[in-house]
Amino acid sequence: MFLALLLAACDQNSNGPRSALPIQFSRQVTLPAVQSQLVTGPARIEVSVVPGTLTARRVVIEESDQLTRPERVRSRVTAITAGTDTATLTLELGGLHVAVNGSTALRPDDGDAEHQTSSMALADFVARIQADLAAGRSPAVRASRQPPAQPQAPDDASFLAATLQLDEGNDHSLVQLNIAAANLTTNATPPPDAFLKLLGVSLELRVSDGTTRLRTETEAAEGAEEFHGSVKSVDQTAQTVTLMDGTIIRIVAGTEFDGREGDEDDHLTTLAAVQDALTAGKTVKTEGRGLVDSTNPLTIDAIRIEFEVEGEELPPPAMMVEFRDTVASVDVAGATFTLGHGAVVTVTSQTRFDQDGNLHTLQAVADSLAAHVRVEAEGVGTLTSAGPPLAVTALFVELKTTSAEP
Numbered sequence: 001m002f003l004a005l006l007l008a009a010c011d012q013n014s015n016g017p018r019s020a021l022p023i024q025f026s027r028q029v030t031l032p033a034v035q036s037q038l039v040t041g042p043a044r045i046e047v048s049v050v051p052g053t054l055t056a057r058r059v060v061i062e063e064s065d066q067l068t069r070p071e072r073v074r075s076r077v078t079a080i081t082a083g084t085d086t087a088t089l090t091l092e093l094g095g096l097h098v099a100v101n102g103s104t105a106l107r108p109d110d111g112d113a114e115h116q117t118s119s120m121a122l123a124d125f126v127a128r129i130q131a132d133l134a135a136g137r138s139p140a141v142r143a144s145r146q147p148p149a150q151p152q153a154p155d156d157a158s159f160l161a162a163t164l165q166l167d168e169g170n171d172h173s174l175v176q177l178n179i180a181a182a183n184l185t186t187n188a189t190p191p192p193d194a195f196l197k198l199l200g201v202s203l204e205l206r207v208s209d210g211t212t213r214l215r216t217e218t219e220a221a222e223g224a225e226e227f228h229g230s231v232k233s234v235d236q237t238a239q240t241v242t243l244m245d246g247t248i249i250r251i252v253a254g255t256e257f258d259g260r261e262g263d264e265d266d267h268l269t270t271l272a273a274v275q276d277a278l279t280a281g282k283t284v285k286t287e288g289r290g291l292v293d294s295t296n297p298l299t300i301d302a303i304r305i306e307f308e309v310e311g312e313e314l315p316p317p318a319m320m321v322e323f324r325d326t327v328a329s330v331d332v333a334g335a336t337f338t339l340g341h342g343a344v345v346t347v348t349s350q351t352r353f354d355q356d357g358n359l360h361t362l363q364a365v366a367d368s369l370a371a372h373v374r375v376e377a378e379g380v381g382t383l384t385s386a387g388p389p390l391a392v393t394a395l396f397v398e399l400k401t402t403s404a405e406p
Contacts, residue, residue, distance in 0.1 A: 023254035049173040075173040093173040094201030095320040107165035157200030228287030258306030268307040283310040343390040354398035
């Protein structure tokens with residue numbers, strides 16, 4: 001969740017003219033308001049996802065000037081395949097595939113990918129990812145591309161990276177994408193309240209129970225620029241952090257901090273905590289959006305900011321897998337069903353049954369099989385065991401009968 005940090009007005013000479021004013025960079029909105037805004041035309045959104053799930057924790061509709069900025073996806077890598085001059089990365093975020101070719105600029109984790117001159121050869125980049133995966137680590141990457149002329153169709157899962165950067169220390173999946181009204185659909189039987197489908201991945205919006213926060217930026221955020229890098233120093237009196245490249249990020253009235261999500265979350269939510277981490281010899285990375293106040297040195301008033309400690313032990317990534325097969329058997333009491341090729345799928349209270357299917361309970365599946373009616377299952381879940389047999393916990397599943405007998 002976000003913690004709004006409202007700071008008292010300080011001396012104008014020390015903090016600059018903008019920081020002395022209470023600024024509302026964004027405001028909370030309702031789901032119907034978001035739908036109404038999308039009806040008027042495309043919008044750029046930033047979606048942050050709860051780790052290990054397909055649930056959005058924050059959706060921000062950005063100002064219209066962001067529509068021409070690069071689109072980005074950030075997530076941890078669960079697998080990689082490579083050819084002669086191509087590669088495909090599978091991400092924790094819904095099993096999304098990011099494609100790489102000879103035109104993709106590959107960057108190490110050492111600064112702003114949009115302004116770097118250092119680069120990596122494809123073979124070296126692939127070897128680095130493979131070595132991390134083999135060692136049990138889960139490297140994060142940040143992929144970007146220029147936005148298409150029109151928002152990409154919700155079911156189109158393609159993403160060819162123009163720039164791909166290693167992004168150590170970030171374990172939260174993030175998507176910045178242009179969308180249209182077709183990307184957002186309400187749920188007739190909540191929870192969740194709605195689904196936001198991006199690049200073929202359906203994300204749950206759970207607004208009613210407070211899991212997902214919906215916000216829209218105000219005109220005060222127009223012209224915002226992104227920043228990210230490693231923190232060099234902190235000035236708690238001036239409420240600033242200085243990055244390794246000399247950029248100064250200023251905390252102002254209205255700056256929103258990306259907050260912690262449980263005991264294992266490595267987010268830092270105060271400048272004092274950032275200073276403590278630096279004093280302990282840890283590397284702290286920051287990223288966010290803000291308004292450029294001056295250019296020499298580059299000084300940015302933060303709209304949103306997050307701090308994470310690099311090198312902290314992260315929980316293993318939740319590997320998302322797709323499944324599609326006939327149902328061979330069902331265990332209603334055990335809340336599982338077995339697919340034709342042997343995979344065992346578990347259904348929980350969090351599993352959503354797709355309304356496009358005509359079976360919405362395991363008992364209905366059992367009754368159909370008992371009547372010698374063929375049942376097909378298709379969905380997405382988290383891999384709980386590579387088996388054999390393969391074990392999956394379903395997040396989304398569509399169950400339907402077909403005319404053929406099982």
